[in-house]
Structures are given as C-alpha cells and as structure tokens.
Amino acid sequence: MFLCSWKGGINLIVKRAKVLLLLFVLILSTTFSAAEPGGNGDGLRDMQCGGACHGDASQNASSLLTLSIEFPEYVWVGQPTEVIVEIGGVNAAHDEHLIGLFLLSSTNANGDTPLDDGWEILSDGQGGSGNYVEMTTSSNQATVEQTWVLRANEVGTKTLFASVHHGDSSGPSEGRPFFGVSQGFAVNIDPVPENLARLHDDFTPVTSREVGDELSMTVHTTYANAVEIEWRTEDGAVMQAVVNSTAPDYWQFTLPATLTPSIIEWRAILSGEGPSQTTPWFVLGSQITPEPVNEMPIYLQGVAMGLLLFGAVLLLQKQSIHPEEVMKIYDETSTIEAIESNQTPEQTPPSAAPLPEDGLPPGWTEEQWQWYGHEYLAGTYGGDGQ
Structure with a gap:
C-alpha cells in the first residue's frame, strides 16, 4: 500500500514539473517587441512578409516614405533591364536606420514577386537575385536608391510596385512597424530590334564569389562583333577589363579579387553591324563563407540546463508535499474494505461424523468423510445405517 502511494506521489510531481517546464519555455520564446530592428536578411519574399514576418501585423502603421520606380525608355524582351527604386523622405518623418x-x-500580398509575372531577377544590387533587400541609412540621407536588373520573358505590358517596411527608433512611435506601398508603374516590353548587338537569351550573370578569388567570366552574345567590359568598385572609379574572343559570339574577361567583403559592378558595351547596346551594371558581391559551426555543445548545454531546471523543480516539489498528504490522497483502504464486505464468505464444512470402528470406509478420504460422513452412516453412500 505504501509503495503504491509513493509511486502516485512521484507521478504527481512529474506532472507538475512538466507544466512548469512548458511555461518556462513559452516565457523564453515570447517576443516583447513589435518590430524587428535587426531585419530578416535579403531574399525572395511576398509583400505579405512585409506586413507580418518583420513585425506584428496588427500594429502596422502607414509609412510616410515616398516611393518611385524608374526604368529605361525602351525595354526589350529577353534583354537585361535596369530598374531603379528611389525612396524619399528618409530620416524626415521617421528615425529609421534599416x-x-x-x-x-x-x-x-501572395504570389506577387516579379518571378510570378514572368520576370527573371538577374541582380538585386546587393550580390543576390531576390526581390527583397535591406538597406541601412545614415542621418544625412534624404533619399536612397536601389537598383535591380530584370529580364522579361514576353512582349506586352507589366506593372511593377515598390513596398517598404521599417521601424522607428525614437519618438512616440519607437519600436512600432511601418509599412507602405507605391502606385503601380507600367512597363512596356517591346520586341528586340533586328540585328541588335545583345547578350544571348541564356546569359545569367554571376552574383557572388569568395573574398580573395578572381573571377573569369564568359559572355555569350548575339550580333556582336566587338565587346568592351567596364568595371568599377564602390568608390565609383571605372576600369577597363581585357576581353578575349574564345569562339564566335563568346567573350572572356577577368574581374580582380577583393580583399574584403565588397561589391564590383561591371557592364558590357556591345557593337556590331546593327544597333549597339550598353548593358546595365551587374553587381558581383564578394563574401566570406562562414566556417561550419559545431552545434553539439550548444545542444548539450541546452539539455544540461533543462535537466538542471527539472531537478530543481522536482526537489522543490518533494519538499512541498508531505508523505502524510500523499498517503491521504492515495489511501484506498476504505475502498478495499467496501469490496471485502460485499464478498460472500467461503462455506465451511459441517462437523465431521464419528469414524467407524474399523476406520475410513474403503476408497474414502478424510476430506470426503468430513463432508459426507453423516450421509454414509445414514446409508446414502452404501453405509449400513448403523
């Protein structure tokens, strides 16, 4: 009885410890900020993410930043096109740093990236190929610009929008998320002019490399008899690369290595028998690939902390529950007594008949005689009745 009661007490302690542990995890996972000042990183995202995954959508306010989109007068199908988004009113109405x-x-707000409307993103201006980028601002900036290079896959009219999401670092709106979207800007996509010197439709620029690595790149062209390559660093100085023709319509050049994470922009000037063309600036980012992190010590530390917490809770529960209370909770004596009182008592044999002078009759046992000896003497089981 005592063993069963003690096991019941242990089960009660374990249940309470599980509840406390769950509450502790929920407290640690709760966020106390509406906006995310650290951002989420560049990538390919729907507008819905701007109103939700970068902050609490229920607290979004309208941004006072202005948005405009610029693109060339002529946009040709299958050819890289420069799209510039300008953000105005920076640091005027909001104190935003990101x-x-x-x-x-x-x-x-869903399925609304340029890829969903037949565009290909060749460059996002940050060394990637997504439709979402994060930019830091300084206090002396009134406007900021961001350039994408897109390529349309069909002739017609397409519409582009720009959208911003940011926080506010001071004032009554500190920590609150702000969201804004521009009007639509219609882009007319025309057929490629005949004999236009251009990049081949299968050309895709390299957007990133390792710091310290040179990059040898081959450009595939159409209707181009000569190709010049210009490149520049972030300080704006324009350099000329050496270009070699490796095969008809194939041109090779090399971009120098960088010693720190940075970007190099390059463009091609194409000429031939037909119209000449200068491509947009393509962005090549240099980055350091982080070393793989051994996460096992972190996991072990988490397990150790969990066991430590569980042990502390278990110890406190042991001290707070007295054995008398456990015995009282799990004492089933009354139940057992009630069950025993309802059981039919076992029958006891009657008093045994006296044995004959010559002992038990042949073939009889003492137990049989104890129950049926009287009947034997009465002649029921072959007795003589005497």
Missing part, C-alpha cells in the same frame, strides 16, 4: 524594400509585380 529599411526593407520589396520589388513586386502586384499588391496581392
């Missing part, structure tokens, strides 16, 4: 900027094909 701005998240989306380039969108609609305002549906």
Whole structure:
C-alpha cells in the first residue's frame, strides 16, 4: 500500500514539473517587441512578409516614405533591364536606420514577386537575385536608391510596385512597424530590334564569389562583333577589363579579387553591324563563407540546463508535499474494505461424523468423510445405517 502511494506521489510531481517546464519555455520564446530592428536578411519574399514576418501585423502603421520606380525608355524582351527604386523622405518623418524594400509585380500580398509575372531577377544590387533587400541609412540621407536588373520573358505590358517596411527608433512611435506601398508603374516590353548587338537569351550573370578569388567570366552574345567590359568598385572609379574572343559570339574577361567583403559592378558595351547596346551594371558581391559551426555543445548545454531546471523543480516539489498528504490522497483502504464486505464468505464444512470402528470406509478420504460422513452412516453412500 505504501509503495503504491509513493509511486502516485512521484507521478504527481512529474506532472507538475512538466507544466512548469512548458511555461518556462513559452516565457523564453515570447517576443516583447513589435518590430524587428535587426531585419530578416535579403531574399525572395511576398509583400505579405512585409506586413507580418518583420513585425506584428496588427500594429502596422502607414509609412510616410515616398516611393518611385524608374526604368529605361525602351525595354526589350529577353534583354537585361535596369530598374531603379528611389525612396524619399528618409530620416524626415521617421528615425529609421534599416529599411526593407520589396520589388513586386502586384499588391496581392501572395504570389506577387516579379518571378510570378514572368520576370527573371538577374541582380538585386546587393550580390543576390531576390526581390527583397535591406538597406541601412545614415542621418544625412534624404533619399536612397536601389537598383535591380530584370529580364522579361514576353512582349506586352507589366506593372511593377515598390513596398517598404521599417521601424522607428525614437519618438512616440519607437519600436512600432511601418509599412507602405507605391502606385503601380507600367512597363512596356517591346520586341528586340533586328540585328541588335545583345547578350544571348541564356546569359545569367554571376552574383557572388569568395573574398580573395578572381573571377573569369564568359559572355555569350548575339550580333556582336566587338565587346568592351567596364568595371568599377564602390568608390565609383571605372576600369577597363581585357576581353578575349574564345569562339564566335563568346567573350572572356577577368574581374580582380577583393580583399574584403565588397561589391564590383561591371557592364558590357556591345557593337556590331546593327544597333549597339550598353548593358546595365551587374553587381558581383564578394563574401566570406562562414566556417561550419559545431552545434553539439550548444545542444548539450541546452539539455544540461533543462535537466538542471527539472531537478530543481522536482526537489522543490518533494519538499512541498508531505508523505502524510500523499498517503491521504492515495489511501484506498476504505475502498478495499467496501469490496471485502460485499464478498460472500467461503462455506465451511459441517462437523465431521464419528469414524467407524474399523476406520475410513474403503476408497474414502478424510476430506470426503468430513463432508459426507453423516450421509454414509445414514446409508446414502452404501453405509449400513448403523
């Protein structure tokens, strides 16, 4: 009885410890900020992310930043096109240090990236190929610009939008998320002029490399008899690369290595028998690939902390529950007594008949005689009745 009661007490302690542990985990996972001042990183995202995954959507306010989109007068199908988004009113109405900027094909908030409307993103201006980038601002900036290079896959009219998401670092709106979206900007996509010197439709620029590595790149062209390559660093100085023709319509050049994480921009000047063309500036980012992190010590530390917490809770529960209380909770004596009182008592044999002078009759046992000896003497089981 005592063993069962003690096991019941242990089970009660374990249940309480589980509840406390769950509450502790929930407390640690709770966020106390509406906006995310650290951002979420560049990538390919729908506008819905701007209103939700970068902050609490229920607290979004309208941004006072202005947005405009610029693109060339002529946009040709299958050819790289430079799209510039300008953000105005920076640091005027808000004290924002980080701005998240989306380039969108609609305002549906789902399936609204340029890729969803037949565009290909060749460069996002940051060394990637997404439609969302995050930009830091300084206090002396009134406007900031971000450049994408897109390529349309069909002739027609497409619409582009820009959207921003940011916080406010001071004032009554400190920590609150702000969201804004531009009007739609229609882009007319025309057929490629005949004999236009251009990049081949299968050309895709390299957008990133390791710090310290040179990059040898081959450009595939159409209707181009000569190709010049210009490149520049972030300080704006324009350099000329050496270009070699390796095969008809194939041109090779090398971009120098960088010693720190940075970007190099390059563009091609194409000429031939037909119209000449200068491509947009393509961005090549240099980055350091982080070393793989051994996460096992972190996991072990987490397990150790969990066991430590569980042990502390278990110890406190042992001290707070007295054995008398456990015995009282799990004492089932009354139940057992009630069950025993309802059971039919076992029958006891009657008093045994006296044995005959010559002992037990042949073939009889003492137990049989104890129960049926009287009947034997009465002649029921072959007795003589005497």
